[in-house]
Amino acid sequence: MNTPTVSSPLKIVYQSLAIVILAGLLGISSNLIRRDSIPFIPPKTDFVKEEKKSNTITLAEAKERFDNGTGFFVDARSGEDFQKGHILNAYSLPEEVFNERIDEAKIAFPDSEEFAIIVYCGGEECDASTKLAEQLRQSGYTNVMVFFGGWDEWVKAGYPVEGPS
Amino acid sequence: MKRFLEHPFFLILLRFFLGLVFIFASWDKILHPAQFAQAVYNYKILPGPAVNLFALILPWIELIAGLFMILGIYIRGSALVIAFLLFVFVIAAVISVSRNLDISCGCFDTAGGRKVGVKLIMEDSALLLASIWMLIKEKGSRR
Numbered sequence: 001m002n003t004p005t006v007s008s009p010l011k012i013v014y015q016s017l018a019i020v021i022l023a024g025l026l027g028i029s030s031n032l033i034r035r036d037s038i039p040f041i042p043p044k045t046d047f048v049k050e051e052k053k054s055n056t057i058t059l060a061e062a063k064e065r066f067d068n069g070t071g072f073f074v075d076a077r078s079g080e081d082f083q084k085g086h087i088l089n090a091y092s093l094p095e096e097v098f099n100e101r102i103d104e105a106k107i108a109f110p111d112s113e114e115f116a117i118i119v120y121c122g123g124e125e126c127d128a129s130t131k132l133a134e135q136l137r138q139s140g141y142t143n144v145m146v147f148f149g150g151w152d153e154w155v156k157a158g159y160p161v162e163g164p165s
Numbered sequence: 166m167k168r169f170l171e172h173p174f175f176l177i178l179l180r181f182f183l184g185l186v187f188i189f190a191s192w193d194k195i196l197h198p199a200q201f202a203q204a205v206y207n208y209k210i211l212p213g214p215a216v217n218l219f220a221l222i223l224p225w226i227e228l229i230a231g232l233f234m235i236l237g238i239y240i241r242g243s244a245l246v247i248a249f250l251l252f253v254f255v256i257a258a259v260i261s262v263s264r265n266l267d268i269s270c271g272c273f274d275t276a277g278g279r280k281v282g283v284k285l286i287m288e289d290s291a292l293l294l295a296s297i298w299m300l301i302k303e304k305g306s307r308r
Contacts, residue, residue, distance in 0.1 A: 011242075012241045012242050012245050012300075013242075013245070014242070015239040015241065015242020015243070015245070016239075016242040016243070016245040016246045016249070018239070018242065019226065019229050019230055019233065019239065019242055019243060019246050020222075020226055020246065022225075022229055023222055023223075023225035023226035023228070023229050023230075024222050024225070026225045026229070027221040027222035027223075027224070027225040028221065028222070030195075030221075030225075031198065031221050036198070036199065037198070038198050038199050038202055038217050038220075038221070039217060040217055040218055040221070041214045041217060041218070042202070042213060042214065042216060042217050077267070078280075096269070096280075121267065122267045125264065125265060125266050125267065126266070126267035126268070127207045127267070127268050127269075128267060
């Protein structure tokens with residue numbers, strides 16, 4: 001007797017549910033025992049909001065530091081975006097190639113109390129600047145700020161830029 | 166072409182490929198839950214309180230479905246899970262691209278890496294088609 005082993009649609013759904021339940025149990029139990037576990041329900045303050053409280057600057061503050069030379073602008077976007085246009089005299093350090101480029105960057109802009117490192121990316125909706133700021137802090141920079149408005153706000157305000165436009 | 170695509174050997178190859186892709190995809194996320202949760206958060210699709218649970222469980226679903234796929238356990242169930250995940254990934258990527266989000270996809274590497282974009286949508290769609298094909302053509306469990 002060779003009955004074909006075609007499983008019914010319902011059986012497939014049961015199988016997939018079993019997989020999801022097993023995964024749920026493993027995911028939750030592994031998080032309970034591991035040392036670097038994360039809270040199951042995150043506290044209200046999220047990453048971006050925390051960043052907002054401490055080390056961010058507004059467009060006006062960024063412009064002020066730009067004018068009086070107390071800020072060093074670092075562009076966290078891709079090299080391609082940087083080529084298309086960036087804040088005048090900004091330094092390109094794409095977040096995704098941080099590890100390869102950090103040594104050059106340390107020479108180009110050493111950590112300094114006088115100069116704030118002002119990191120920016122496309123605008124409100126990008127996360128490259130917060131990530132880059134975090135990486136810079138981890139590699140020893142103490143004076144890092146995130147300019148959340150980023151490229152979008154800067155351009156809209158008509159402030160100095162360079163690159164083909 | 167159809168005969169080739171339906172050939173048992175091709176289906177086995179496809180099974181191993183899909184399985185490996187999902188095992189690889191799960192690994193870094195299981196090792197770095199906090200970073201993966203951040204990647205999920207960046208999509209700004211899930212409500213905040215749900216992000217961590219999702220980030221904790223999703224990689225294990227990927228791992229188990231991938232392993233089962235290769236080991237030949239619950240093949241069609243795994244294919245359904247994988248197809249569903251890919252469907253969700255495609256939708257999430259389309260939403261992000263349409264919102265002009267400039268974020269890392271958190272696909273294989275939680276520490277930055279690839280960006281969400283059209284290329285990612287195409288790759289995920291191709292994988293989605295492959296998993297649907299498996300779902301239709303596989304005859305059931307190997308064991």
